[in-house]
Amino acid sequence: MFSDFSAAELSAIFAMQGFAGLILFAVFVLMALGLAIIFGQMGVINMAHGEFMILGAYVTYMTSNLFASHFPQLFGSYFLFAIVFAFFAAALLGALVEWSMIRFLYHRPLDTLLATWGLSLIMQQTYRSIFGAREVGVVIPDWLMGSYQLTDMIEVPINGLFVMVLAVLATLFVAALMYRSRWGKQVRAVVQNRPMAGAVGINTARVDRLTFALGCGIAGVAGSAFTMIGSTGPSSGQLYIVDTFLVVVFGGAGSLLGTVASAFSISQSQSILEFFMGGSMAKVLTLLVVVIILMFRPQGLFSLKVRR
Amino acid sequence: MDHSNDSKPFKQTRRKFLSTTVTAITAAVMMASMPMTIQAAAPATAEVNTTGLAVTDNTVKVGILHSITGTMAISEEGSVQAEILAIEQINAMGGVLGRKIEYIQEDGASDWPTFADRSNKLLRQDKVAAVFGCWTSASRKAVLPIFERYNGMLYYPTFYEGLEQSPNVIYTGQEATQQVLAGLDWVAEEKDAKTFYLIGSDYIWPRTSNKIARTHIEQHLGGQVVGEDYFPLGHTSFNSVINRIRLRKPDVIFASVVGGSNVAFYRQLKAAGLDMTKEDFTLLTISVTEDEVLGIGGENIAGAYASMKYFQSLPNENNEAFVKAFKERWGADAVIGDVTQAAYLGPWLWKAAVEAAGSFDVDKVRAASPDIELTTAPEGYVRIHENHHLWSKGRIGHAQRDGQFKVVHETEELMEPDPFPAGYQ
Numbered sequence: 001m002f003s004d005f006s007a008a009e010l011s012a013i014f015a016m017q018g019f020a021g022l023i024l025f026a027v028f029v030l031m032a033l034g035l036a037i038i039f040g041q042m043g044v045i046n047m048a049h050g051e052f053m054i055l056g057a058y059v060t061y062m063t064s065n066l067f068a069s070h071f072p073q074l075f076g077s078y079f080l081f082a083i084v085f086a087f088f089a090a091a092l093l094g095a096l097v098e099w100s101m102i103r104f105l106y107h108r109p110l111d112t113l114l115a116t117w118g119l120s121l122i123m124q125q126t127y128r129s130i131f132g133a134r135e136v137g138v139v140i141p142d143w144l145m146g147s148y149q150l151t152d153m154i155e156v157p158i159n160g161l162f163v164m165v166l167a168v169l170a171t172l173f174v175a176a177l178m179y180r181s182r183w184g185k186q187v188r189a190v191v192q193n194r195p196m197a198g199a200v201g202i203n204t205a206r207v208d209r210l211t212f213a214l215g216c217g218i219a220g221v222a223g224s225a226f227t228m229i230g231s232t233g234p235s236s237g238q239l240y241i242v243d244t245f246l247v248v249v250f251g252g253a254g255s256l257l258g259t260v261a262s263a264f265s266i267s268q269s270q271s272i273l274e275f276f277m278g279g280s281m282a283k284v285l286t287l288l289v290v291v292i293i294l295m296f297r298p299q300g301l302f303s304l305k306v307r308r
Numbered sequence: 309m310d311h312s313n314d315s316k317p318f319k320q321t322r323r324k325f326l327s328t329t330v331t332a333i334t335a336a337v338m339m340a341s342m343p344m345t346i347q348a349a350a351p352a353t354a355e356v357n358t359t360g361l362a363v364t365d366n367t368v369k370v371g372i373l374h375s376i377t378g379t380m381a382i383s384e385e386g387s388v389q390a391e392i393l394a395i396e397q398i399n400a401m402g403g404v405l406g407r408k409i410e411y412i413q414e415d416g417a418s419d420w421p422t423f424a425d426r427s428n429k430l431l432r433q434d435k436v437a438a439v440f441g442c443w444t445s446a447s448r449k450a451v452l453p454i455f456e457r458y459n460g461m462l463y464y465p466t467f468y469e470g471l472e473q474s475p476n477v478i479y480t481g482q483e484a485t486q487q488v489l490a491g492l493d494w495v496a497e498e499k500d501a502k503t504f505y506l507i508g509s510d511y512i513w514p515r516t517s518n519k520i521a522r523t524h525i526e527q528h529l530g531g532q533v534v535g536e537d538y539f540p541l542g543h544t545s546f547n548s549v550i551n552r553i554r555l556r557k558p559d560v561i562f563a564s565v566v567g568g569s570n571v572a573f574y575r576q577l578k579a580a581g582l583d584m585t586k587e588d589f590t591l592l593t594i595s596v597t598e599d600e601v602l603g604i605g606g607e608n609i610a611g612a613y614a615s616m617k618y619f620q621s622l623p624n625e626n627n628e629a630f631v632k633a634f635k636e637r638w639g640a641d642a643v644i645g646d647v648t649q650a651a652y653l654g655p656w657l658w659k660a661a662v663e664a665a666g667s668f669d670v671d672k673v674r675a676a677s678p679d680i681e682l683t684t685a686p687e688g689y690v691r692i693h694e695n696h697h698l699w700s701k702g703r704i705g706h707a708q709r710d711g712q713f714k715v716v717h718e719t720e721e722l723m724e725p726d727p728f729p730a731g732y733q
Binding site for chain 2: 019027128134136155234238239278
């Protein structure tokens, strides 16, 4: 396989392959971060996570249209606004869903699974009615497409770099919020012991709503970023949901570090195996390894206490 | 089991026997009393419908069965629009055998058992004379036993893997050899391609197409397949395979990636700096029509080549009239892909066969179908082969930034459909 290539070519390709793995890692982190908060901290199995991501994608699509028609001179930077809009749109909808549905279903994880699955169908059909059944083409500003020439032979996709930067920022933001802010302390308190948290004056209902909204908002950001690398259609969210749960469950529910570690190991093994043996086999082997590890460590790589 | 049911079969048969006799007598009386003038304009219902289909003196019912909800709605929407347009145009011309077509639309909901259930309803309850529908092979396979059991007629529009030939289906899209061979012959001739990288989604259509492609490349073109990769449906990260492709440096990337993966594949290919507008390599796809380009974005796929039998930009009078009518009916933004055109052929082929048979009876329509030709098809000229597929020309389109394809080649002769290609399996 490698005999026809010079050492320089090979090292260039391996370097690019390394970047490919890191980009996939960033994609997984962005996908899983929102769910890790919702599933990990609140114990809610949110099957509509993918649809919240696609909400972010559609917001990006609308923002791009808005800028193209009203502020064409700013079109190059619309993406930054779109990410902010996507966050707030998804977070608002998340808060609404929590208020109208999820809060009645705490302590009933299987019911949240069914209810949010129903919600995901409703959201898909809503997108289909509003935006049409076809996928929409989100026009990405030129500076985000194309590749960055690192050396003569090494080219790195710019959209991949952008996703990586975004993933790092989002992770730092969530980590700071969870472990450095007063609000994060409240969230963790509610997770550990709800009655006691309530007794010391924490408004647990409000904490729940904000936590759920934050998770959904981050899903929206992820969806916004994924318009650069994937499709935007009513059911595109389904493409991400399995991998997202895989990362969160494998990482251990409730652990931010676990999510990052799990995203890293799954993305690296998948991307390396894909390079050597092609897509379908890579997926099979990755899943096999995950299943075996989960047999011996059902709680995931890292585990913290989850609210009972 | 309830024993009181035991006598039911006999009763039912007797009742059925009675009712058929009564119907037959009534029909005979009606025919006898029918004035000759009306019979000349539109043949009597009893004459053109001997099997109890939903045909009246003025109307005939047909079914449209596609997914308008669920994942597949994205692809099937265009087919529904084309079939409705064709039916409306046929009605405006006076209908079929003097009868207006009424369509009953059912939603397959992207779910194969639902397709089976709805086709059951269309055939047994609504007694439709023909059904235009299905898109994925899985949905077709799900309805096939029902069409064969209750003797329905299905007009199936999608290009597909072949390996099937049912007396109850007319396949109006290309089967795999037509699409694959036309594309490979062209790229070998025109681009002097020697090495090929096959990449597809992991299910039967890409795998069958690539099997045919590999055989053709190795045995007939003297080329070499340097890689063959499959990805799960819905796969969204292609950076690793793009590096694999870089490593193998193929002359041609032969792509049959479908659905949402398509968007990811082309966007990432472009972002990785593999520029299809340059001459380094040729990307030849059999899975991207104008419909898919909407999601991918014309700027991300410009420079690729597609092997299809129809492109919206096809320069001929039939097509110009079709595109104009389609846009008037469904909006100026509408795009028309290969399958949409094939779906449009369905009602017209059925009309021609019914008129040749002089009857709506499925058996007679089937007997009349081989060699039915359509000179008004947007793609030009098509003819039904004895194996129920269409003779049609293969064409190569060059993707442009505006989302359209420029037709750069078409086969001189009509290509014979060959759903069971000898030597390729």
